[in-house]
Amino acid sequence: MAAVIERGARDSRSTFAKIVNDERNRSIFWQVIVFGLIGYVCWYLFTNTAANLEARGMSSGFDFLGTNAGFDIAWSIIPYEPQDTFGRVYLVGLTNTLAVSLLAIVLTTILGFIIGVLRLSHNWLISTMAAWYVEIFRNTPLLLQIIFWYTAVFSVLPRPKQSIDIGGIGLFELNNRGLYFPEPQPGDLFWITMLAIFVAIATVYFLAVWAKRRQLTTGERFPVFWTSLGILFGLPIVVFLVTGSPLAWSIPELKGFNFQGGTSLPPSFLALFFALVIYHSSYIAENVRAGILSVSHGQTEASYSLGLKPGWTLRLIIIPQALRAIMPPLISTWMTVVKNSSLAVAIGFPDLVSVFMQTSINIGGHAIEIVAMVMLFYSSVSLIISAALNYYNTRVQLKER
Amino acid sequence: MASVESQSGDVIVFTPKASKPPPPTTVGVLGWLRENLFYSWFSAIVTFAALYLIFITFAALYQWGIADAVWEAESRRQCLDASPHGACWAGIIVWFNGIIYGRFPLDEQWRVDLGFILLVLWLAPFWFPRLTGKIGIGITAVVFYPFLAGYLFAGGERGWFMQTMVLLAVTVFITNWLHIVVSMVTGRSLREWVVGVTGFADKHERLHKYPMLGFQGIVLIGVYLWLGNWSVSEVNTNLWGGLFLTLLISVLAIVTALPGGVALALARRSHMPVIRVSAIAFIELFRSVPLITVLFMAVTMMPLFLPPDFQLNKLVQAIIGVCLFAAAYMAEVVRGGLQAVPNGQYEAAKAMGLTYWKSMNLIILPQALKLMIPNIVSNFLGLVKDTTLVSIIGLYDMLLMLKAAGQNPIWIGLHTEPLVFGAIVYFILCFAMSQYSQALERKLKTTR
Missing domain, CATH: 1.20.5 (Single alpha-helices involved in coiled-coils or other helix-helix interfaces)
Incomplete structure (x- = not known):
């Protein structure tokens, strides 16, 4: 109870x-x-x-995007006039940022792979030099490097009259106003050549798919590489010549105190570009080195004992496995390049942050809307890149139990 | 030694000849050179090309930086007159103080030095072997040191809160070091020693904290009598700058980023959707945008977000921005560590009946953080480099002081030398840290 x-x-x-x-x-x-x-x-x-x-009597909302900006932008990919709108300024900054980032991404990847492979060189001097390259550029702030390139290199170049003629052929002229180079001027029928390029790329893609399927079913190999190379270059060139070479070049020429014709990149662009490429290539070099080292030596030996030639071993065994380790940090380095291109604001290169977040806020206000738009841009780039990374990861993931 | 008896009865003993020395081209310096630099005709060409490249680089650097350099001058004009193509280190010598301390008043610079010496002394015990209570010392460094250092740097009148924190900080600092000394001498912790001396050793363990509290109280009273009326003159934050400001912002950012990052990482791995989603939103937002936009946001938008009568100065705004940014990055580092802890550890902690916080504090976080120490150090290194960005919003950190040198009327145009000097300072700082983090990584690898 x-x-x-x-x-x-x-x-x-x-x-x-x-x-x-x-x-x-x-x-x-x-x-x-x-x-x-x-x-x-x-x-x-x-x-x-x-x-x-x-x-403070400030208005909010996105109406200001349609109003006149009223300031000039030193350099832009898409045409821009001071009487254009703030919306146009956003587009100009966005395209400038993308232009310098994409160019830097391509070059920094190539340079990073070269330095990374050099670090593994059997030659002691070469590997040590590569190691010091990595250490020096990785351990100094990027902003300091950008300012160094700008103030100590590209701003103290000779005047246009004493331009440095790169290559000695009179086409690429470097002076304190930037780099001048020929500008392509497509004619009326040039679109056919562009179309041919797309057709060639598509053909090569389907050719590769077909060749792989044929190899899987019949075991016969098809010389995809040389055929693709032929199609990629041959088709556009033939079309280009057949349509009567519809492309003229405007060559920069010294007239008076400055160059006329051609097109140019300002010193701020060059400084930003060089600093981004060199700084991030040191990171990529380390990734590449670690990635190649991560493939165990047994893989090479196994491949040799299967009778594969050294070139095939590298292409079919080592590189695919190394890429699995290299790609994720490589892609996040690309993301960092896009983000770090915003340091352009320190040397006055008109990127998105510089023209929109600094100049536009100073002139027109609307800080909240502008900050939101800038963040939207960077977040979307980051989302796209991480989506690509996830897609790649799921594709190459080791199928383990 | 093998011996064989021949047919005639003689004993034949096998005596080997002394082995020949290895060919001279495979050992010593020559062998090393052949092995590593001249193993084929192609590598020989590459080696000579590389040597030539190194030679011209160093020759040019030597010519500019040492042979043609000017060490004594009063203006850039004099430098140029003395040697038009050499480095003007005289300018660096004149600006050296500014590059290190910013515009901090000369007579008060000992406070900056003292602040950093105190930090080093506070953290030094981490590298002492066989010392208990290191985590406690670390926590006191995070909780109390910032107030002491903040008062040393800013100075002025102390309110009751600042007074308490400063006195407590000094007290804790003294007891920390007493603990270290007692541990070194007697092999027991300060607490055990105090308990033993006061005769509480045979009392219940629950009472052991009282003699320790009493001891700390006595020290506090001593400190109050000693420093109660001590004060230093006020230095406006506008005058802070140089390497001092760079280190200040980085240290502050890392000190707040570590607990913030742990909290965010735990929140991100939480099973509660609201908490997880908010943590993910915060982390991804701050990780996807460049630091400079965060800083611009802190400077242009924080005044709009806060009530008009509560406005912060630019330094505080920038520090808040850097701290939020650093916390988001640190969260991902910590998350990596949490994921690296084997699942069995989580399950074992649960099976032992530990609550969430106990299992995190006692089992998971110690392992995760230990795994991540090298990454935390390299994250800190990234922060030191990233603090240069505060120069864009107009804080006189080291980079802006370096630029200011070239804009001064007397030294106008002195751009390259300050930047080279700054690069060397940053390089030494960051290179030492990265070497340290790599050494840590090797050390932690072997112990596991």
């Missing part, structure tokens, strides 16, 4: 304890608390912002 009462008492006491100690209830409780806190902080910031905006 007593035992029953006791159990009953314990039960009644534990209904409350049960609710409190239930993991689901606790998790709901904490989530409500966190949600409330975040909500409160957001509300607090929002009311403050609204009050501040009203006190």
